[in-house]
Amino acid sequence: MDELSVQREDLAQVIRLALSEQNEDVRLFVARLVRKYRNSDPKLAEQLDLFLQTKSATKSRSPLRKASKREAPVEEVLPIDDESRLSLIKVFHDEPDRETPLMSESLEDILNQLIEERRQIDRLLAAGLEPTRSAIFVGPPGVGKTLTARWIAAQLRVPFYTLDLTAVMSSFLGRSGSNLRAALDFAKRGPCVLLLDEIDAIAKKRSDDSDIGELKRLVTVILQEVDDWQASGLLLAATNHPELIDPAIWRRFDLNINFDLPEPHSIKEALKRFLGPDYAMFSSWIDVLIFAFEGQSFSDIERTIQRFRRALVLGICTDSELIEEFIQGRVSGMEHKLRIELAVKLAEKSSMSQHAISNSTGVSRDTIRKHSNQHKA
Numbered sequence: 001m002d003e004l005s006v007q008r009e010d011l012a013q014v015i016r017l018a019l020s021e022q023n024e025d026v027r028l029f030v031a032r033l034v035r036k037y038r039n040s041d042p043k044l045a046e047q048l049d050l051f052l053q054t055k056s057a058t059k060s061r062s063p064l065r066k067a068s069k070r071e072a073p074v075e076e077v078l079p080i081d082d083e084s085r086l087s088l089i090k091v092f093h094d095e096p097d098r099e100t101p102l103m104s105e106s107l108e109d110i111l112n113q114l115i116e117e118r119r120q121i122d123r124l125l126a127a128g129l130e131p132t133r134s135a136i137f138v139g140p141p142g143v144g145k146t147l148t149a150r151w152i153a154a155q156l157r158v159p160f161y162t163l164d165l166t167a168v169m170s171s172f173l174g175r176s177g178s179n180l181r182a183a184l185d186f187a188k189r190g191p192c193v194l195l196l197d198e199i200d201a202i203a204k205k206r207s208d209d210s211d212i213g214e215l216k217r218l219v220t221v222i223l224q225e226v227d228d229w230q231a232s233g234l235l236l237a238a239t240n241h242p243e244l245i246d247p248a249i250w251r252r253f254d255l256n257i258n259f260d261l262p263e264p265h266s267i268k269e270a271l272k273r274f275l276g277p278d279y280a281m282f283s284s285w286i287d288v289l290i291f292a293f294e295g296q297s298f299s300d301i302e303r304t305i306q307r308f309r310r311a312l313v314l315g316i317c318t319d320s321e322l323i324e325e326f327i328q329g330r331v332s333g334m335e336h337k338l339r340i341e342l343a344v345k346l347a348e349k350s351s352m353s354q355h356a357i358s359n360s361t362g363v364s365r366d367t368i369r370k371h372s373n374q375h376k377a
Helices: 002-021 022-038 042-057 062-070 105-119 121-126 145-156 176-187 215-227 247-253 264-278 281-291 300-313 319-331 336-349 353-363 366-375
Strands: 091-093 134-138 159-165 193-194 234-239 255-258
Touching: 002 022, 022 042, 091 121, 105 121, 105 145, 105 255, 121 159, 121 176, 134 145, 134 247, 134 366, 145 159, 145 193, 145 234, 159 176, 176 215, 247 366, 264 281, 264 300, 281 300, 281 319, 319 336, 319 353, 336 353, 336 366, 353 366
Parallel strands: 134 234, 134 255, 159 193, 193 234
Antiparallel strands: 091 159
16 A cells, blocks of 8 residues: 555544544544654654644633533542541542653553553453453653553543552551452442552562561452452552562553653653743753753653753753753763763763863863764764
C-alpha cells in the first residue's frame, strides 16, 4: 500500500472517531500518528503535535457540558482504623482533562491499551475475554507512578483510591489484616482504580525472618484479594523496591510495568512543560540541560527548573549563572569521559568562555579545544 493510501486510511479513521464524538479516542489516535509520521513526514508530525498541545491547553469552559459527563461524587463513608480513627483510603475525583503524565512512547502504548480495554469491556466480554484486572508499576521514585495511576482513573471517569499505609498498619496484632480487607472491600463496591502504593512495605518476601508474622499475614490477604478482584475495577500497585516483594505477588498481578528514568527525548518534553513561558529564555541551553539531567527523575527535573524560574523572577541571578552553578553540582559524580562530553557541548551550544567551562566542569581548556576540533572534523 502506497503512502497516499495509508494517509487516506488514517484520515478516514480520524473522521470516523470525530463524528462518533469519541474525543479522547481522537486524541490517542492523533498521538499515534505523530509517532508514525515523525520520520517519514516530520512536517505533518509537527503540525499534528501542535494541534494536540493546543487541545491539551484548552480546558472546557462549559459547566453544563462537564456536569452532563460527570455527576458530582456522592459523599462516601470511608473505612477507618478503629484505633486511630484515620481513614484507610484517600479518595480523588479528577476530570478527564487532567494533564497527561510525562512518559516514554512504549509506556504510553501499554497504558493506552489498558484504558481502551476498560472503555470497550463489553466487546472483550462478548469475545470471552476479560480486561486487565491488575498491574504493578515498578520504578525509582519521581518517575510518575502515582501520577499515572491517578491519570488512568481520570481517563476512565472513575474514582481514584489510594491505600493509606499509615492508617492500615495498626499497632494491634491482627488488626492490620482486617484494615487491609476493609479497604479492599470498600474499593470493590463499584468501578474504580485502587493503588496500593509502596506495596513492598506490606508484601515483603515471606522468607524474610526479620519480619513479624503480621506482615506475612498481609501478604496472604493481598494474594487472596488479587485473585478475587473484580473486572469492573482496576487494582494497581507501585514499588521502588521490587527485590523486596514476595515472588507470589508477581505471579498474581496481570501486568508488571516498568517506569524507567527519562530518556533524552522525554527530558526535552519535560523541559518544555516545566519551563513554560520561560522556555525561550533557556533555548540555547536545552541540549546542555538534556545531557546534564540524564539519570534524574521527572520530579528531580521539575524541582530544579522551578528553582531556576523563581531565581529569575526575583532577579537573584542570570540564566548563565544558574546553569553554571547547576553544572558544577552535577559534574561531581560524573566520569571524566562524560565531563569532557559536557564541556564540548557547552563550548558548542552556549556562549560560555572556555575558561568558565573549564571552571564549571573541571576539564582543561586544552582538552576542550582538542575534543571540540575532533568533533567538528
